[in-house]
Amino acid sequence: MRPVDELVARSRRLGADPRNTNYAGGNTSAAGVAEDPVTGGPVELLWVKGSGGDLGTLTEAGLAVLRLDRLRALVDVYPGVDREDEMVAAFDYCLHGRGGAAPSIDTAMHGLVAAPHVDHLHPDAGIALATAADGPALTKECFGDRVLWVPWRRPGFQLGLDIAAVHRDNPQAIGVILGGHGITAWGATSQECEANSLEIIRTATEFLAARGRAEPFGTVVHEPLPQPERHAAAAALAPLLRGLASTDRAQVGHYTDTPEVLDFVARAALDRLAALGTSCPDHFLRTKVRPLVLPAGGGTPEQIRDLHAAYREQYAAYYRRHATPDSPAMRGADPAIVLVPGVGMFSFGADKQTARVAGEFYVNAINVMRGAEAVSTYAPIPESEKFRIEYWALEEAKLARRPAPRPLASRVALVTGGGSGIGRAIALRLAAEGACVVVADRSFESAVAVAAEIGNRDVAVPVDVDVTSEEAIKAALDAAVLAFGGVDLVVNNAGLSISKPLLETTAADWDLQHDVMARGSFLVAREAARVMIEQGMGGDIVYIASKNAVFAGPNNVAYGATKADQAHQVRLLAAELGGHGIRVNGVNPDGVVRGSGIFASGWGAQRAAVYGVPESELGAFYAQRTILKREVLPSHVANAVFALVGGDLSHTTGLHVPVDAGVAAAFLR
Template identity: 75%
Template sequence: MPEPHPTVAQLIARSNALGADPRNTNYAGGNTSAKGTDTDPVTGEQVELLWVKGSGGDLGTLRPEGLAVLRLDRLRAMTETYPGVEREDEMVAAFDYALHGRGGAAPSIDTAMHGLVDAAHVDHLHPDSGIAIATAADGEELTRKIFGGRVVWVPWRRPGFQLGLDIAEVRKADPQAVGTILGGHGITAWGDTSEEAEANSRWIIETAARYIEEHGAAEPFGAVRPGYAPLPEAERRARAAALAPHLRRIASADRRTVGHFTDSEAVLDFVSREKMPALAELGTSCPDHFLRTKIRPLVVDLPATASTEEVIAALPALHRAYREDYRAYYERYATEDSPAIRGADPAVVLVPGVGMFSYGPDKQTARVAGEFYVNAINVMRGAEALSSYRPIGEEEKFRIEYWALEEAKLKRRPAAKPLAGRVAFVTGAASGIGRAVAARLAAEGACVAVADLDPAKARAAAEEIGGPDTAIGAAADVSDETAVRAALDQAVLAFGGIDIVVNNAGLSLSKPLLETTEQDWDLQHDVMAKGSFLVSKNAARILADQGLGGDIVYIASKNSVFAGPNNIAYSAAKADQAHQVRLLAAELGEHGIRVNGVNPDGVVRGSGIFAGGWGAQRAKTYGIEEKDLGAFYAQRTILKREVLPEHVANAVYALCAGDFSHTTGLHVPVDAGVAAAFLR
């Protein structure tokens, strides 16, 4: 790739440095820009350009392709045709006619803020300390007191062309100013060089933070309410795991969500304090915050001393009240041109003594929503420490939340993958069939808990599949109910719940009847028959509590119906699993839970079972070399094809992806055709 323009290289370096520190801005929040010259490939002349972070990008990970590039002469000319604040949304479409060259990102609503300010480098950021001043009741006075005239207060205005004109006027009228506090919103800073702009941004952020630290009240949220102190960690996380399925049911009434749990010190302190209910009701202020968190959270305002059962019993009424309140908010401000309501369920739920649950269509969105609410807590703390927290009003929030430009941004998102919003728990998933299943489900959009007896291998597999926003590794001895519950709790706290359970953990010892010991029998039945029972039992409770239906899939075997030699313990355990499918399909259907099975032939390649000695035993049984076992199995099938882990994964995906929505109690053969194993 060619080296980026020197100005672009400076801009990317500054953006990444600022975006790497959460004290400076939140994920995907804010934007940076630089002005410079480059050669016009048509005329060969130098042309003034603006490089600015495009719509939807993140400063910490910004790359050159994430920039919008515009001609400054055309952008500045828009001031002559600007039709006024009532029609300023039209200017966003006009930005496209000022673009220079092809490719790059779409210009954001903040482009005017960068292009019209007479400075070579401009930063717009959302630091907690800056927004604390911006949302304080006396923010304008505090700005003068803290910054001594070097930073100018700009009253709240929705992001757009007019705000760009306002900030440009500040720069023109007050040459000593290095930036602004944008009321209810954030900060803007500038400089003649990239280094100067970054230094000014950091100075504003650090000066505000230091002033809050030195002059703020010691307990801005008031005293800890009796009974609302955080529960001890083990008890707290156990309660969080018990509540999570019920809360996910609430957050998914309109559309299925993935969850994220946070019990950080900042969250636990906030939910314990006297002022929390009133401050939570005021909602967040910075547009980037409430677009992801909704205007306010659902507060489960019961003391930590209440029992888990009492908290669960209170949730339906709290949910109804929240939905009614949100619909009333929508109806108060919606016009005939407003987009349809996007759902009335909470994106953030606060539970005193326990922590915060946040939700979104995928794990990253859910996690970021939680991070943004932590930002909002920090903002409220700073504002209350110096003054009182006064966010922008509901009507302004609605204008942004249901902005036609925001709706257009949502519509530009790529279509969701088939399993988006679903969470899978796969046992024996560090190798072989289980790993292939976990990888396929993740590739189709699911979040996956890779459960395995070997926790190190489980974590390694999860990292390769996609990392913590896609997959986690969990230790799981499926023969131990305590370990099963712990692994399921880990998955629930990571992703909010469970939708797909794949009973794949297994092992085998190939011995004739007279050589099969009681220990051989017990081991194989403990892992496969008992293990599947324990996983299904404990997962079914979560699935039922969620009320979202779900899938349980057993990786059984053709041996569950085919009587092969020297295989009594393994085949009997697989037959037990096969009948569990039928029994549970009949029992769990009332909860919308479908239970199906997959019956593979011997899967040699990549199999932990075959590599662990089973392959050598089976090869000896059939009188062949172990390396020829896969080909041997293939030749005895109707299709003469070897069965691989990916083929089993394909069947699991097909059962869970939606086309088999009315199928339960089914066993799908994945054996390339073994007539003796045909189901009757």
């Protein structure tokens, strides 16, 4: 097997187990000989996980490929620790061929250690020893001379030299504990390296369990709320917290109430440990230097706003304490982690995955603190060192390499009737433009199918909702805020139609259509507006009305009347909600036959009978009566929705956009 194949397989095994390392944390490498395509002779290469990749999903494309002779020759030109950042640019001159992925800051660690295979990981048990106040002594007690202690040093070329020296001078050693940071292991073969990594993690875990004291976080002072009350409290808190966390830039939220979190926020040591912050660079780069801690249950909105304002000032003071003239500008002072005794944890990020991963990293940090407190006292790296990494020029450069966000990035959309037809097309389009989407439908199976079509739960979740039920709508909005922190964009699309002459239209026909569309849209808009107002981030409400809202056709009194009701709701709510930055607009489609749930459920047959054409030709019939002679598809309606909410029409509200290929009788006046 090629060294690169062994490396990818080993990396995936290690990365698949969260006990070994966190998402996108750590890196692995393999050295081996390949044929130089220029000389035809052998060349010794290093394959190492590139910057920003994840071990659990690593592929060969995620590896940087460097010539070992050139990489190790950098030792001779190393200008010293004060200028070690210059060495990162030098890695580019060591690349082999196109070089693969961008080399990470840890490349020196892998290239300078004289072992063919090296793993650098962030296991909770290893970091617990690395952050214990008497970490060096505990490491010796735990491992003897098989695993050695390396004092904290910021990742870089000098840390690679330090680890290489330990490997050179201690032939019996299989790895090191990196103070405040993690572990590094090595081996002559890929199998030996992996076994050594797992031995370090297993030995540290067993040591903490055997040596540690019970209840390292102290006594319980705040019991968790029962789950129904806990989730109700979280749903009530989430919009306000998301709005505050988005003071500097819009964020998506994630809620966690795992046993580890609930136990940590319940204990007496919460305030002390939370104030110390996380230690491993991978942790605090995502969780910020420390979390915001709220009173039990969350407190009042006024208390929350005051605590948020104090957090922002404390963060700004942290920046001022450590910034130098060449430091990057402060990126934002809002918390990434909010801890609420009795309720759980909220985490925030530019998208759902980033928010979720931030929460996962803080759970890692909780495990680290528990281990360190069980055998010693938790002592993370100094605040000044955290700042040096958080505002590292190299970290700033990594952020600058990120692709530009899509138009709806960080926005959360809820689409009613999203399980089929026009709603499905709208949900797919909004997700394609970067939104997180809540697919709401009375057919939960259909909602599940569309959400799965969009992607995983970081981008779409299904909810079961009957829009005639106030309780069901409230539950759907609660599900949305628990999934993504809030709601920014609501599309009132749920609908049905019954085509009958006036004398055959029953009161039940009338009530059903008005309950679903007129009343349902009102209820959805009302509950969504509550969330948007609480967030304080503005928002969009879009009604999928109809050409029939303004066009008078035969055998259509109930449907036309309820669509006219929806159309006027747009105007009324635009006037009322504009002061909160909430825009309300509508789309008036016509003749959407192909892919339409309404037409497929009987409306198509009824309208075909009215016009005296075969149902299979109804779409073409509608097209021929339009000015443009074009058939309207669900995707065309979705295009109009995106045009209204995508950012270019930021000053437009109360508008109805016709999507009917041109029906003169339905022109708006």
